[in-house]
Amino acid sequence: MADVERQFVNARRADPTGPGRDLRYIPSSVSDGEILTADEIDRYNRQGFLEPRQVLPASDAVDLRGYFDDLLEQVLAADDNRNSYSINTYHVICERLHDLVTDPRITALAADLLGDEIVCWGSHLFAKLPNDGKEVPFHQDAVYWPMTPSRSVSVWLAIDDVDEGNAAMRFIPGSHLDGALHHHLRDLDGSRVLGQEVDSQELEGRPQYMNAMPAGYASLHSDMLLHGSAANTSMRRRAGLTLRYVGADVRLLDGYDYWRKSAVHVRGGDPSDFWYNRRRPDGEHPEKMAQLWGEFDGQPMDD
Numbered sequence: 001m002a003d004v005e006r007q008f009v010n011a012r013r014a015d016p017t018g019p020g021r022d023l024r025y026i027p028s029s030v031s032d033g034e035i036l037t038a039d040e041i042d043r044y045n046r047q048g049f050l051e052p053r054q055v056l057p058a059s060d061a062v063d064l065r066g067y068f069d070d071l072l073e074q075v076l077a078a079d080d081n082r083n084s085y086s087i088n089t090y091h092v093i094c095e096r097l098h099d100l101v102t103d104p105r106i107t108a109l110a111a112d113l114l115g116d117e118i119v120c121w122g123s124h125l126f127a128k129l130p131n132d133g134k135e136v137p138f139h140q141d142a143v144y145w146p147m148t149p150s151r152s153v154s155v156w157l158a159i160d161d162v163d164e165g166n167a168a169m170r171f172i173p174g175s176h177l178d179g180a181l182h183h184h185l186r187d188l189d190g191s192r193v194l195g196q197e198v199d200s201q202e203l204e205g206r207p208q209y210m211n212a213m214p215a216g217y218a219s220l221h222s223d224m225l226l227h228g229s230a231a232n233t234s235m236r237r238r239a240g241l242t243l244r245y246v247g248a249d250v251r252l253l254d255g256y257d258y259w260r261k262s263a264v265h266v267r268g269g270d271p272s273d274f275w276y277n278r279r280r281p282d283g284e285h286p287e288k289m290a291q292l293w294g295e296f297d298g299q300p301m302d303d
Contacts (some may be wrong), residue, residue, distance in 0.1 A: 001246065002136050008113065011123070019059065021146070021147065021180075022254065023026075023148075023149065023179060023180035023224065024029055024179060025177055025179075026150070026151050026296050027045040027114070027150055027174045028045055028113045030112055030114075030209075032179070033108075033110055033111070033112025033113070034108045034111065035109055036050070036109065036113070038114040039162070040281075041112065041113065044113060044220065046077050046125065047173040047174055048173065048174060048221060049173070049211075049220060049221035049222065049225055050219060050220045051219060052212075052213035052217040052218060053218065054214075054216060054217050055109075055157060055216060055217060056105070056157075056176065058194070058215075058216060058246065059208060061159075061214075061216030061302055063157075064100075064159060065078040065160065065285040066214060066256070067096055067161050067289070068090075068125065068159050068239060071094070071125075071284070071286060072125070072239075074286050075286055077255055078290060080291070080294075081293045082289070082290070082293050082297070083297055083298070083299070084133075085127065085296070085297035086123075086289070086293050087125035087127070088122075088123070088125075088289075088292065088297065089123060089254070089282050089289075089292075090123065090191065090286060090289060091120070091123045091262070091281075092262050092278050092281065093281050093284075093285045093286065093288045094278055094281060094284045094285065095159060095281050095283060095284065096268050096284065097166050097255040098278075098280045099280070100118040100123070100168075100241070101123055101243055101266070102120070102264060103262055105219070106155055106157070106243060107120075107238075107245070107266040107267055109155060109218070109220060110153045110155060110220075110243075110267075111259070111266075112223065113153050113238070114153055114247045115268075116189040116202075116248070117248040117266035117267070117270060117271065118266055118267050118268070119243065119245070119248055119264060119265050119270055119275045120245050120263065120264045120266055121244055121245075121259065121262060121263045121275065122240065122242075122262060123241060124241070124242045124296070125159070125303075126239070126241075126242060127238075127239040128167055128231075128232035128237065129234045129237055129241065130232065130234060131235065132167075132231060133190070133233070134168075134177055134191060134231055134232075134298055135192050135193070135228065135230050135231045136194060136228045136229045137186065137196070137201060137228050138198045138202075138225070138226050138227065138228035139183060139196055139197060139198055139228060140175075140180065140224055140225065141223040141224075142180070142224050143180060143196065144194075144261075145182055145223065145254075146197065147246065147254040147259075148251060148252075150222075150224055151223075151247045151249075152222070152247075153220055153221070153222065153223075153244075153246075153251050154220065154221050154222075154223065154242050154243070154245075155218050155220055155242070155244075155245065156169065156211070156219050156220075156221065156240050157216075157217060157218040157240060157242075158213045158216065158217050158240050159215060159239040159240055159241055160216065160236070161215050162211070162212055162213050162214075162238055163210075163212040164210055164212065166224040166232050167229050167230045167231060167234070167236050168212045168229065169210050169211040169219075169225070169227055169228070169240070170208045170210055170211065170230075171173075171208065171209040171211055171227050172203065172206050172209075172225070172227070172289075173207065173227055175202075175206070175226035176204075176224035176225040176227055177224075178224075179200070179268075181198050181199060181202050181226070183198050183199070183235055184196070184197060185197075188298055188300045190229070192298060193298040194296075195295050195296070201238075202247060203226070203228065217247045226282055232250070237242075243278050248268075248269065248271070248272065249272075251274065259279075260274065260276050261276050262276070262278065263275040263278065264277060264278050
C-alpha cells in the first residue's frame, strides 16, 4: 500500500471528520436537467439521494452482468490478496469499464446535478457474494475522501437484482444536511468492509430508505449522505458498481495528487486540467491491479 494512503488513514485516525476540508453539502444549482426534472433536482437537494431509475435496458443489463461475472472470476482466481471488493478504479485498465464511466446515459444524470464540467474520478464494484458475511457500516463518503469542497455524486448501478434479502444499500434521508458527522474506527476483522463507522447515536430514531432495484437500474446519492448495508446472508450475490463523479472545480488536499490520476473527463470535462484525463485502455487487463488492495476492500493495510 502506498505511503500516501497510509498517511491519509493515519490522519483520519487523528480526526475522522477530516481536517482541512469543507464538508458541507452544496446544493445543486441546476434548474432543469437533460434527464432530471426541476422537481427531482429539488428532491435530491432535500433528501440527499434520488430513487432508482432504469438506466440500461434489460438486454444490456444481462450482458453487463455476464461481463462482471467473468471479471470477478478472474480476480478471485488470481494468486494474490484481492477479493470480491477489490475491483476498484479498474476503468483505467479495462476498456468496458471505461466505456461505462463515460456512457452518456449515466453521465447525463451526474451532470444534471453537478453541471457540465465534471470528471469521473473513481469506480468501485461492491460484490457481496452469497453468505458473504461483511457489512458496509453506515458512513459518509466525504469523510473518507481528501477532497474539498464536498461536491461529488455517486451513481450506484445494480449489476444484480437488489433487495432486502441480499443486503440492499440503505440511506438516511436528509443526513447530508448535518455536516461532517463523527466517525469511529473499527477493526477490519473480516466482518465489515471499510474501517470507519458513524457513531451509533447519529442513526437512532431516523428512518432508513431501502435502496432496492432491478439490475440495470441506478440510484444517485451525495457524498455527504449516510449510507451502509448489512451483510449478505442469502444465497444470492449482490453486486453493484459505484461510479463517482465530481465537479471539476473540486480540489484535493496537499499530498494526495495520486487520487486524481484515475480521473476521466466527461461532458465538459475540466478546463483547468487539474484532474487527469485517462485515455480509454486497450483491452481488458485486470492483472495489472494485482497489488492494489487494502482498507478500501475490507483488508487491513500492510505495515
